[in-house]
Amino acid sequence: MSRYAIERSESVRILAGGLVKLRGPSDNLPQQWWVASTAIPLVAATIGPLSNVLSIAALVTPWRVTLPDGGIPSSSGRGLEDAAVGIADPKWELVANAFSLACGFAGNLFLLLHFTSRVRYIIALPLAILCWILSAIIIYSQGFWHAVLASILYFIGSAILTINIIGYFRGHYPQQFDLDDDQRTLILQTTTFFFWLAGGSGVFCALEGFTYVDALYYADVSVLTIGFGDFAPKTDPGRGFLFVFQLIGIIFLGLVISSINRFAANISADKIIKQHQIHARESTVGRTVTSERELRERLGLPPRPNATATDGYRLSESGRRGSLAEYGRIEIVGRTVTFHENKRRSRGSIMRGRETSQEKRKRRRQKLLLLEKEKDRFDAMRQIQQDTRRWKQYWALGMALLAFGVLWCLGAFVFMLTEAQVSELRYFECFYLCFVSLLTIGYGDFAPKSNVGKPFFIVWSLVAVPIVTLLIQEMSRTIVSAVNRGTFKLADWTIMPRKGVLKHFLASHPGIRDLLTKKHKPVFEVQNPDQDLNSSTVDTETTKPLGSEPQENDPRPTATQDSEVTEHDLARQLAVTIKTVAHDLRSETPKRYSYDEWEHFTKLIQFSRQASQDEEEDGLIEWDWIGEDSPLLADITEAEWVLDRLCESLNRYTRWQAEKVSVEICFRCEV
Template identity: 60%
Template sequence: MSSTAGDSTTHRGRSDHPPQRWWFASTAIPLIVVTIGPLSHVLSIASLVSPWRITLPNGGRGLDDLGVGIADPQWEIISNIISLIFGLAGNVLLLLNFVGRVRYIVALPLATLCWVLSSVILIAIELAMHIYVPPEPPADIYSQGFWHAVLASCFYFFGSVLLMINMLGYLRGHYSQKLDLDDDQRTLILQTMMFFFWLAGGAGVFCALEGFTYADALYYADVSVLTIGFGDFAPKTDGGRGFLFIFQLLGIVFLSLVISSISRFAASIGADKIIRKHQLHAREATVGRAVSNESELRSRLGLPQRSNKTAAVDSERRRSSLAKYGRFEFVGRTVTFREHRAQGGSSSSNGIERDKRRARASGEERRKQRRQKLLLLPEEKDRFEAMRQIQDDTRRWKQYWALAAALLAFFALWCFGALVFMMTEARSLDLKYFDALYFCWVALLTIGYGDISPRSNIGKPFFIVWSLLAVPIVTVLIQEMFSTVVTAFNLGTFIFADWTIMPRKGVLDDFLAAHPSFRGFLNHWQQRRRIAGGFTVHNPADPGQKLDGNSTSFSTREGITPAPTMSENEENNATTSKSIAKPSVEADTEQALARQLAIAIKSVAHDLRCTPPRRYSFEEWAQFTKLIRFSRPTTHSEEDKTEEEGEREEDEEEGLVEWDWIGDNSPMLADVAEAEWVLDRLCESLARYMQRLLEAR
C-alpha cells in the first residue's frame, strides 16, 4: 500500500514511484470504505428509530407525509440493533488498522466479516418483514425507515465487497499490509466522520425541538446543510430556529472541509495514477520510435546493415544506398519510410528483395515497423525537447481528461437521479422525465425553488444519498471548468480587448515575436516592395544587415516593430539565467565552478517562488549538470583520470548529461518542481565540494 522508496540512481523523490498495479485496491478502497461507513451507520440508525410500515389516511389515497406508523415486531428491532453493532464494529476495526493499533491480517478479515453480517442481517429482516408481516395495501405502505434499511444494507454489502478486493490484492502480494496515510487522507477520514456525526446529531435535535419524525428530520437536516431549502420543511419553534444558526454554520464548515478533502484525494489519485500512466505510454511510444543514427534506422526498418566497405563512402552514397529500398519523408523530427513496391522481371529488384528477406526476423512484424513513423533524435537536445513536448501534451491531456471525467460523472448522476425520482414520485407527483430532470438540475445547483420536492417515503431516503454524492461531483466539475473553460474564455476576452476596445501597448510586437513565420512573411513582402520600388535590398558593405530580412534596422525602417523589450525584472531574470547557461571562460577551473555553483544556488532558490513553476532550457540544464558533477570524487589512476577528464570535458562541451531525458531516470519525471530538484542536487554538490576542502587541509 505504501509507496516504494525511490532509488538514488533515478535522481527523483522518494514518493515518485507509487505502486502502479492494483493501486485502486491498495489506496482508494480503504479510504472509500471508511468514507461510506459513517453514511451507512446514519442510514442504519434512521431505520432503527423509525417504524417500517405506515397507514395512509383516506384508505391509501393520502400523502406519505400524513401516514401513521405501525409498531414493528420485537425481533425486527433487536435484529436491527445487532446489525448496527456489527457495522460500527467493522468501522472501528478499520480505524484501528489505519492508526497501527491492530494488524492488517487481523483487522481486515474481521471488518469484512462484520460488514457482511450487518448487510445479511438487514436483508434477512427486510425479507422476513415482506413475507410474514407485510403492509396491507392500499392503506398500508413501507415507511422511510424500511427504505433507509434497504440503502444501508446496500452500502454495507458494497463496502464488504471492496474490502474483499483489498484483501485479495494483499494475499496475491501486490502491496504490503501497511497503509501509509498522508495528511490529506487522514483529514478526509476525520472530517467525514465529523460531518455525518453532526448530520445525524442535528437530525435528532430537530426531531426533539420541532416534532419531526427522525427520518423527516434527517431529510430536513440534509436539505438545510446543502443550502437547497425546498421549503417543504421549516423550523417553527424558537428553539428550532435558534439551533439552526449553529447547525447550519458548522454544517457548512464540515461540508466544505469534506468536499475539499475529496477533491484533493481525487486529484492526487488522477495525478499519480492516470496522468502518470498516460505520460508513461507517451514516453514508451517516443522511445519505441526514436532513432539516433543510420544503424538504428536500418535496424528499426528491417533493412540490412552497411558493410565496412560501405561505411567508408560519403554521406551522398549512404543516402543513395538507403534510397534503393524506399523513399524517406522528413517532417520536423518525424521520418516516414515508404518502401518501393516490387516489380516483376527485374533482376535488381529481385536482389533488393533478397537483401530485405535476409534482414527480416519476422516478415509481418517488420512490415508493421516499416509503416510506422520514426523520430529522428540524433542529439541530446533533441531528446530533451521531445520530453518537453511529452510534458506539454500530458498537461493538456490532463486538463481535458479531468474535465471530461467530471462532465461524465455529472451527467450520469443527473440523468440517473431523474430516472429514479420519476419512478419513486409517480404516485405522489406523477412526474414526467423532463420534470424530473428539471428537479434534479435545481437540486444539483442548490437553487431549491420548492415547486417540486420529494414527497414519497422512498424518494426522501434516496435524495439524501443522491445529494450527498452530488455535491462533491458538482464541486469538482466547477473546479475543472474554471481551470480549462473559464481560463480559456478569460484569455480570449483579454486578447479581444487588447486588439479592440482596450488596446495594449506592444500587442503587435508580442504577436510578431510569437509568430516568427508570419513576421518572416511580412519581411519578405516588404522586401519585394523595396525591389519593386528600386531600393537596395542588401548592402554587402554593411555586415549588420542580413539577407533574411530579420535585422532590427531593416524591420524598423519598413515599419515592422522590433521584438518587444523586457521589463526590468524579466531582464534581470534573463541575465541571471544566461550567466548560468553561458559561463565565462574561467569556469574551467574548480574555484570558478564553485563560484558559479553559489550563483546558481541563489538563482534557483529565487526560482522556487515562481508561479507557474520555472522550467529550464537545455543550456541551463547542461550548466547545472556541470556544476553538479564537478565535485564528484575521483578514485582512478592518473592515466584513467586524464582520460576520464577528457571525456567529461568533451561531454560538457557538447552539453551532454548523465541521464536519458525520455528514459525512466529522467529528472523531468520527478515529483517535485524542476527548481526544487536542481536546488537539491546543487546543494549536494556544494556539500561534496566543502567536504573535499576539509579533507585537503
C-alpha cells in the same frame, strides 16, 4: 541469490502452494492492486458512517403504516404516504435492530482502529466484514427503505473489504494501509460530517416535531444548500438551532469537498496523468533515431557501403538524397522523419522472398523522430510535458461531464420510479428535479415525497452534490483558463498589442516564416527591435522564442560563454547559482528553465564528479532528457531538483579539496 530476492523471501510467508503470500506489517517491496489497497479502505470508511446514519433512521421509524381513507387519494392533494400513520413495531424487532446498529458501529470502529494502528490488520478487517454482514442481514427494520439502503451499503462495504483482504492474502501489499495525511483527514472529516448530520436531525426532530426520517431529509437539503421548502422550521428554537447547525455543517461540507479534491488530484497526478506521460515518453523513445545508421537499423535497411561499425552517419541533406535514395524517399518535417519505400523495390523484395512480412513493411512506413542533438531530446521532452498538460485539461473536462451526466440521468430515472404513485412525475420533470438539486438551486416546485424517494434522495445527494461540485470546479478551471488564454492572445493582436508578438509568432511557426521571407525577401526581414539598425539582421533560422534569453541581471552564465574557466571559477559559479536557484524555489509559479540554463547547470553538476570515488554517493550526474531518469520527469519542481544536484556537486567539490589538502600535508611531512 540477489539481495532483493533474499529480502523478499524473508519478508513474505508463502503458504498453500503459493496461493497465499503473507507480507509483514510494512516492507519496501513493490505494491500492486492500488485500488484494493488504498481506494477501497477509503470508500469503506466513508460509507460506514452513512450506513450508521441510515440504520439510526431505520431504528427509530416504524416500518408499517396505515393509509388514510383505505388508501383512496384525498381531495386535499396530500400524497397517501405523507398522511400515513405508523404502526408500532414489536419489542423483539427493536432489540434486533438495535443489535444490528451496534454491529454497524462496531464494524466502522474496527476499521478506524486499524487506520490509527491500534488493531492489527488481520484482526480488524475480518471483524469489520463480519459485523457489517450481520448488520445487513439482521435489519428487519422500522424505516423499511432506510433499512434497505443501509443493508445495501453494509453489503457494499463488506464486499469491497473482502476484495482488500484477498489482495493481502495474494501478497500484493503489506498489512498496513498506505494512507497519507490527506486520506486520513478525509476519513475523519466524513465521519464527523455524517454524525453531525445525524445529531442535528435528532435535535430538529425534538424541536419541530418532525419524524426522524423527515428531520434527516430536512437536515440534508439544508446543509447541501438545496432548500426545497417542503420542510421548514416553524418554531423559534428550531430557527435558532438552524443558525448553528447550518454554519458548522457547511464548514464540515467544505472540508469534505476540499479533502475529496486533494484525493482526486493525487489520484489523477499519480495514477492517470503520470501514466499518460510515461506512455507518451516510451512512445517517443520507441520512435527516436539519432543518425542515419540507427534509421537504417530501424527500417531494416542494409548499412551504408564502406562504413565502419563505429560510424554514426549523420543524416545530412546529402545523405537523405543520396545514400538512401535507392531504397526510398525520406521526408523530414521538423523532427518527424517519414520513409516512403520505392514501390518497384518493394515488389522486387517480395518476389525474392525478402522483407515479405507485413509488420516489416509497416515499420518502414512509420513516422520516426530525428533527435540528432542533445537539445532536440530536451525539446522533445518539453513537447511531451506540454501535450500532457493539454491532455490533463481535456481529461478533467471529460470526467466532469461524464460524472455529471451519469448522476443526472440515473437519478432522474430512479425518481421517476419512486415518485410514480405519489407525484406522478414524468421523466423530464425528474430530469429537471435532479438538475436543480445537483446545482443546489432547489426551487421547490418539485421535490421527492414518497417514502422511498426521500431516503434515496439523502444517499444520492450526499454522494452526487459534493462530487459534482468538485468536478464542476475542475471543469470551470479548464474552461476559464482556456478563455483567459484566448482573451490575452486576442488582446496581443488587437487593442493591447504586445511587443515582439510578431517575432514570437514567426519563431513558433517556421513554415509561415519561411513562406513570407521567401516571397518577400527583398523587403521583409525579421528584425530584433532592440538591435541597432546598422548591425546585421537577425538570423531567422536561429531565432529563439521569447523568454529564452537570460535577463540582464541574471548571474547564471549561458552556454555561449565558452571562455576557459578553472575548477575554482566553476566553484564560484556553483555558489552563485545555488543562491539563484534557491530564489527561484520561492517563486509562486514553478520555474521552468531553458535549455541554455540546463546546460549550465549540467556543467556545474558534472565538473566535480572527479572529486568522488564512491559511485553510490555521487548522486545523479548523467541523464537522458527523454529517459526514465530525466529531470523533467521528477516528482519535484525543476528548481528543487537542480538545487539538490548542485548541493551534491558542492559537497563533492569540498570533499575533493579536503582530500587534496590532506595529501599535501602528508607529502610535506614525509619530505
